[in-house]
Amino acid sequence: xxxxxxxxxxxxxxxxxxxxxxxxxxxxxxxxxxxxxxxxxxxxxxxxxxxxxxxxxxxxxxxxxxxxxxxxxxxxxxxxxxxxxxxxxxxxxxxxxxxxxxxxxxxxxxxxxxxxxxxxxxxxxxxxxxxxxxxxxxxxxxxxxxxxxxxxxxxxxxxxxxxxxxxxxxxxxxxxxxxxxxxxxxxxxxxxxxxxxxxxxxxxxxxxxxxxxxxxxxxxxxxxxxxxxxxxxxxxxxxxxxxxxxxxxxxxxxxxxxxxxxxxxxxxxxxxxxxxxxxxxxxxxxxxxxxxxxxxxxxxxxxxxxxxxxxxxxxxxxxxxxxxxxxxxxxxxxxxxxxxxxxxxxxxxxxxxxxxxxxxxxxxxxxxxxxxxxxxxxxxxxxxxxxxxxxxxxxxxxxxxxxxxxxxxxxxxxxxxxxxxxxxxxxxxxxxxxxxxxxxxxxxxxxxxxxxxxxxxxxxxxxxxxxxxxxxxxxxxxxxxxxxxxxxxxxxxxxxxxxxxxxxxxxxxxxxxxxxxxxxxxxxxxxxxxxxxxxxxxxxxxxxxxxxxxxxxxx
Numbered sequence: 001x002x003x004x005x006x007x008x009x010x011x012x013x014x015x016x017x018x019x020x021x022x023x024x025x026x027x028x029x030x031x032x033x034x035x036x037x038x039x040x041x042x043x044x045x046x047x048x049x050x051x052x053x054x055x056x057x058x059x060x061x062x063x064x065x066x067x068x069x070x071x072x073x074x075x076x077x078x079x080x081x082x083x084x085x086x087x088x089x090x091x092x093x094x095x096x097x098x099x100x101x102x103x104x105x106x107x108x109x110x111x112x113x114x115x116x117x118x119x120x121x122x123x124x125x126x127x128x129x130x131x132x133x134x135x136x137x138x139x140x141x142x143x144x145x146x147x148x149x150x151x152x153x154x155x156x157x158x159x160x161x162x163x164x165x166x167x168x169x170x171x172x173x174x175x176x177x178x179x180x181x182x183x184x185x186x187x188x189x190x191x192x193x194x195x196x197x198x199x200x201x202x203x204x205x206x207x208x209x210x211x212x213x214x215x216x217x218x219x220x221x222x223x224x225x226x227x228x229x230x231x232x233x234x235x236x237x238x239x240x241x242x243x244x245x246x247x248x249x250x251x252x253x254x255x256x257x258x259x260x261x262x263x264x265x266x267x268x269x270x271x272x273x274x275x276x277x278x279x280x281x282x283x284x285x286x287x288x289x290x291x292x293x294x295x296x297x298x299x300x301x302x303x304x305x306x307x308x309x310x311x312x313x314x315x316x317x318x319x320x321x322x323x324x325x326x327x328x329x330x331x332x333x334x335x336x337x338x339x340x341x342x343x344x345x346x347x348x349x350x351x352x353x354x355x356x357x358x359x360x361x362x363x364x365x366x367x368x369x370x371x372x373x374x375x376x377x378x379x380x381x382x383x384x385x386x387x388x389x390x391x392x393x394x395x396x397x398x399x400x401x402x403x404x405x406x407x408x409x410x411x412x413x414x415x416x417x418x419x420x421x422x423x424x425x426x427x428x429x430x431x432x433x434x435x436x437x438x439x440x441x442x443x444x445x446x447x448x449x450x451x452x453x454x455x456x457x458x459x460x461x462x463x464x465x466x467x468x469x470x471x472x473x474x475x476x477x478x479x480x481x482x483x484x485x486x487x488x489x490x491x492x493x494x495x496x497x498x499x500x501x502x503x504x505x506x507x508x509x510x511x512x513x514x515x516x517x518x519x520x521x522x523x524x525x526x527x528x529x530x531x532x533x534x535x536x537x538x539x540x541x542x543x544x545x546x547x548x549x550x551x552x553x554x555x
Contacts, residue, residue, distance in 0.1 A: 009345030020317030155464030186538035447498035
């Protein structure tokens with residue numbers, strides 16, 4: 001087998017990675033049990049169920065909640081009887097929940113429910129908290145090992161979200177990236193994390209960083225290495241300006257020499273899988289930090305509230321989050337990664353021990369891009385034709401055996417790209433949404449040299465359709481998270497007709513979307529599967545079918 005060369009990643013701050021992991025796993029911590037709220041009382045922190053001699057029941061509130069009295073300080077506190085206790089418009093709660101995911105703008109939701117826009121945002125906060133509680137109660141089964149799975153096939157990809165400017169005097173967009181991962185077999189989405197910390201205080205952090213001159217330290221040694229502050233932004237803009245000037249000089253030089261000009265980069269241009277793979281390595285070679293995608297320019301600004309997390313630390317945090325989830329419940333994890341900056345190094349850093357033990361495999365999956373439905377259909381027909389030819393020649397072979405045979409033939413024709421000599425193979429198995437795929441085995445330690453059958457089986461399963469389906473769900477069901485429309489007046493600026501100006505809303509909507517998609521959403525019934533299950537049921541995290549009320553009323 002052809003070996004991939006050693007990949008070296010830039011040095012990271014362990015403290016920053018730990019901070020990001022703590023932020024992402026905060027919702028999984030056990031909820032605090034009711035206790036005396038008097039901080040000076042000895043019973044403060046002692047839960048009711050720990051010792052019945054510390055508290056006694058003291059009637060009920062007007063809302064029906066049980067009231068308790070502390071035997072030490074005699075202070076009173078109550079335990080809410082319902083999650084909707086403080087919701088005045090209980091009749092409108094479910095309707096608002098469904099409207100949030102029904103592509104309704106926030107103003108329209110307020111008008112339909114005859115309430116103010118402030119109430120709509122209050123309901124969003126309530127739904128977000130309920131979604132976190134609901135997800136945590138089920139996903140703790142992964143952490144404590146009560147759910148046992150032999151293998152997960154996890155697709156990992158990211159999406160970019162652009163937010164409008166708040167003031168017309170500063171018409172600059174804010175851009176964030178969200179990294180998501182999902183199990184391909186069940187469709188369960190493990191996480192969708194935006195590189196934005198909405199709980200951090202930007203002003204206090206910036207003042208402290210200025211006082212200690214944090215930006216003068218090497219990046220891994222900084223106190224605030226995890227987030228992008230003012231000096232980091234200025235440096236990124238400086239680099240973007242230098243790169244633009246360099247490209248301009250190169251273009252003028254080529255023009256003077258009579259050489260054809262390079263075509264401008266277009267994210268919608270049509271590329272085959274081979275062209276897409278080569279292009280990704282060319283772009284990666286231009287970056288100063290191979291693990292960080294550089295998209296900050298003079299037309300981009302930092303968020304006014306909260307802190308933007310450095311993209312590479314956001315990716316690192318996501319993979320360590322997955323390690324935290326899979327630590328006791330999954331025997332083997334197989335990753336199918338987009339060939340994006342930071343994915344390879346983050347996956348290998350988080351799962352080093354598993355890779356060495358042979359219980360984690362990683363693959364790049366590069367697909368053709370920009371092709372029309374007709375072009376994708378032609379590729380699909382060509383692959384199916386190859387299957388048909390083999391089926392006629394060997395009628396005794398099953399569909400699975402035909403696919404494995406085609407894949408084994410593909411392993412004899414490797415393609416090598418990039419500075420690390422990454423070895424790619426065609427995936428000849430036709431799939432409607434991913435007809436043309438190149439696959440690179442990143443964790444090759446020679447374990448499949450004598451077992452080509454196992455490698456072929458992993459390549460046959462390669463793809464990222466699990467997380468891709470969720471991305472489509474998010475864009476179609478939530479108006480605030482739809483794709484941007486490019487303004488014809490201001491070239492290069494993007495404007496969302498219905499998007500909120502604050503990325504905080506996006507964080508909350510993504511989590512609500514993830515929980516609903518995992519526990520309530522089902523695919524369309526078919527003749528073969530008239531009663532489809534939810535992703536959580538398929539994975540084993542849910543033993544029943546839930547609805548929106550179960551999330552809203554969860555306690």
